[in-house]
Amino acid sequence: MKFAIVFGGASYEHEISIVSAIALKKVIKSELCFIFLSPERDFYAIDIGNMKSNYFAKGDYKKSPKLELTRNGFVKKSFFGSSKIEFDTVINLCHGADGEDGKLASIFEFFGIDFIGPRIEASVMSFNKIYTKQLANMGGLKFLRYVAVNKKDRQKVLTENIVFPIIVKPSRLGSSIGVSVVKNKDELEYALDVAFEFDDDILIEPFIEDVREFNLAGCFAKDFIFSVIEEPQKNEFLDFDKKYKDFSRTETVFKADISEELQDKIKEEFKKIYNLGFAGSLIRCDFFVIGNEICINEINPIPGSMANYLFEDFNSVINDLAENLPKVKKIGVEYKYINEIASAKGKAN
Amino acid sequence: MAARTIRFGECTLDIHYDIVNMSGQKDIIFLHGWGSSKEIMKRAFEDKFQNLRHIYIDMPGFGKSPNNEILTTNDYANIMATFLDALNSDKFAIVGHSFGGKVATLLKPKNLILLSSAGIPQAKSLSVKLKIAVFKLLKPLGFSYLYRFFATKDAKGMPKNMYETLKNVVDEDFSHIFTNYHDKTFIFWGKDDTATPLRAGEIIASLVTNNVFTVLDGNHYFFLDNQNAQEIEKICLEKFSS
Numbered sequence: 001m002k003f004a005i006v007f008g009g010a011s012y013e014h015e016i017s018i019v020s021a022i023a024l025k026k027v028i029k030s031e032l033c034f035i036f037l038s039p040e041r042d043f044y045a046i047d048i049g050n051m052k053s054n055y056f057a058k059g060d061y062k063k064s065p066k067l068e069l070t071r072n073g074f075v076k077k078s079f080f081g082s083s084k085i086e087f088d089t090v091i092n093l094c095h096g097a098d099g100e101d102g103k104l105a106s107i108f109e110f111f112g113i114d115f116i117g118p119r120i121e122a123s124v125m126s127f128n129k130i131y132t133k134q135l136a137n138m139g140g141l142k143f144l145r146y147v148a149v150n151k152k153d154r155q156k157v158l159t160e161n162i163v164f165p166i167i168v169k170p171s172r173l174g175s176s177i178g179v180s181v182v183k184n185k186d187e188l189e190y191a192l193d194v195a196f197e198f199d200d201d202i203l204i205e206p207f208i209e210d211v212r213e214f215n216l217a218g219c220f221a222k223d224f225i226f227s228v229i230e231e232p233q234k235n236e237f238l239d240f241d242k243k244y245k246d247f248s249r250t251e252t253v254f255k256a257d258i259s260e261e262l263q264d265k266i267k268e269e270f271k272k273i274y275n276l277g278f279a280g281s282l283i284r285c286d287f288f289v290i291g292n293e294i295c296i297n298e299i300n301p302i303p304g305s306m307a308n309y310l311f312e313d314f315n316s317v318i319n320d321l322a323e324n325l326p327k328v329k330k331i332g333v334e335y336k337y338i339n340e341i342a343s344a345k346g347k348a349n
Numbered sequence: 350m351a352a353r354t355i356r357f358g359e360c361t362l363d364i365h366y367d368i369v370n371m372s373g374q375k376d377i378i379f380l381h382g383w384g385s386s387k388e389i390m391k392r393a394f395e396d397k398f399q400n401l402r403h404i405y406i407d408m409p410g411f412g413k414s415p416n417n418e419i420l421t422t423n424d425y426a427n428i429m430a431t432f433l434d435a436l437n438s439d440k441f442a443i444v445g446h447s448f449g450g451k452v453a454t455l456l457k458p459k460n461l462i463l464l465s466s467a468g469i470p471q472a473k474s475l476s477v478k479l480k481i482a483v484f485k486l487l488k489p490l491g492f493s494y495l496y497r498f499f500a501t502k503d504a505k506g507m508p509k510n511m512y513e514t515l516k517n518v519v520d521e522d523f524s525h526i527f528t529n530y531h532d533k534t535f536i537f538w539g540k541d542d543t544a545t546p547l548r549a550g551e552i553i554a555s556l557v558t559n560n561v562f563t564v565l566d567g568n569h570y571f572f573l574d575n576q577n578a579q580e581i582e583k584i585c586l587e588k589f590s591s
Binding site: 178187190196 | 350
């Protein structure tokens with residue numbers, strides 16, 4: 001199995017995606033090639049030797065050959081004609097917009113490219129945290145109560161009677177960008193300005209101190225494959241900086257010290273979410289355990305460096321998944337209807 | 350990283366800003382120079398003045414704050430005043446670098462801190478005078494598209510409205526404003542500054558009534574040197590007017 005890792009994208013998480021791709025270079029043992037999606041939305045074939053963060057920060061990637069997406073896959077055009085980039089399956093590693101909002105899923109599906117990553121509908125539902133709540137509701141999962149606020153209603157929030165602490169998040173961003181914990185009214189305005197810088201829709205949830213959080217990654221390939229359940233060590237909550245560094249890590253997992261029973265319960269909740277349309281992707285779900293209830297907090301349909309550090313044998317997981325991607329129904333167009341009309345008309349004449 | 354939308358006359362402006370030391374009881378506000386941004390100011394001062402709430406602002410047309418209008422220095426001051434009111438700022442101290450120094454002066458904070466401030470026009474060199482003369486000659490002939498060849502280094506690749514804004518603010522004489530300025534003022538200058546020469550600093554210091562004038566090693570961006578930033582912090586903390 002040869003993988004093409006597609007990373008970058010026009011997104012606030014562009015740089016995280018680069019870090020993530022570099023981390024996977026060391027982890028995946030199969031043959032790899034790297035395709036970079038620039039902020040201007042050009043695709044480039046990146047030589048594996050150039051997979052260093054500075055190569056992108058300095059704009060050197062522009063010296064790499066540009067690629068075009070066609071029905072034959074990624075194609076390198078040159079003076080003498082064009083050549084196809086050979087691989088079996090794409091790993092969509094574009095975090096945030098482009099990768100997780102359904103744009104790449106759409107064009108991969110359109111051009112018939114096999115890929116690991118969320119499909120169109122799964123992307124749309126998990127990219128917007130407000131839709132994710134609806135999805136969780138549909139699947140019968142528990143979730144934290146929330147208020148969705150549009151930028152034009154900013155003033156109203158300030159006059160509401162709010163019970164602090166709360167957490168304020170932009171609706172369409174991951175990696176804790178633009179997220180703040182607000183302890184009192186004085187901090188509220190700035191938190192709103194921070195979140196509204198990134199999105200016109202934001203979410204406000206109660207912030208539960210000392211809540212136990214568990215992360216579980218997994219996918220479906222013939223059967224469900226689960227990672228270990230991790231209880232992340234947190235300093236109030238993972239801010240952007242911390243998560244960013246988290247993405248490049250390859251070890252130190254804080255395996256959750258919880259009963260088999262609770263582990264099974266968390267896995268059941270994971271399955272409920274996954275079965276709502278995440279086939280083909282390796283996702284990481286973050287759960288809160290509050291009393292006896294398991295609440296889904298977040299779905300990451302393209303987790304940082306594919307959450308490889310949570311799996312004992314990540315290489316076999318990714319290969320199994322690649323071999324069991326959802327089948328795309330082929331639509332045969334036979335022009336039967338038009339031909340029938342034509343022949344009927346022919347007879348009438 | 351934050352943004353607030355404010356109204357200014359007919360238009361709405363998105364002002365991008367950052368707050369550091371949220372719990373500080375008094376504010377210190379940082380205004381960058383022309384072509385610069387809040388990030389530069391933040392790099393120098395983020396870990397200084399730890400008892401104050403820092404507000405770093407991208408003025409319209411710079412950093413992340415967009416701008417489609419043609420503005421004057423007065424407009425900038427009015428926009429900043431509106432913005433700071435929206436943030437309930439006490440304007441305890443405002444640090445202004447270069448062009449930001451002029452805006453800071455117009456805002457009349459309790460403590461004004463000028464870093465290589467603009468506001469004292471320099472005599473133009475002969476070649477610059479010549480360029481202007483030639484351009485004025487060509488303009489009626491419809492050669493104004495040539496302005497790029499005559500524009501200052503600052504103007505290259507600049508949107509038209511910002512080029513017009515630059516023309517509004519460049520070479521403005523603030524002597525009369527400095528002369529009538531009586532609130533506490535700190536003036537810091539880089540000894541080898543070529544953008545706003547030390548002579549301009551000496552003139553400002555001779556005009557402003559109540560000032561502390563300090564010359565430090567370095568150029569127009571002398572405050573990016575950590576030792577200089579420490580010195581600025583030390584002098585201000587000793588002599589801040591409360």
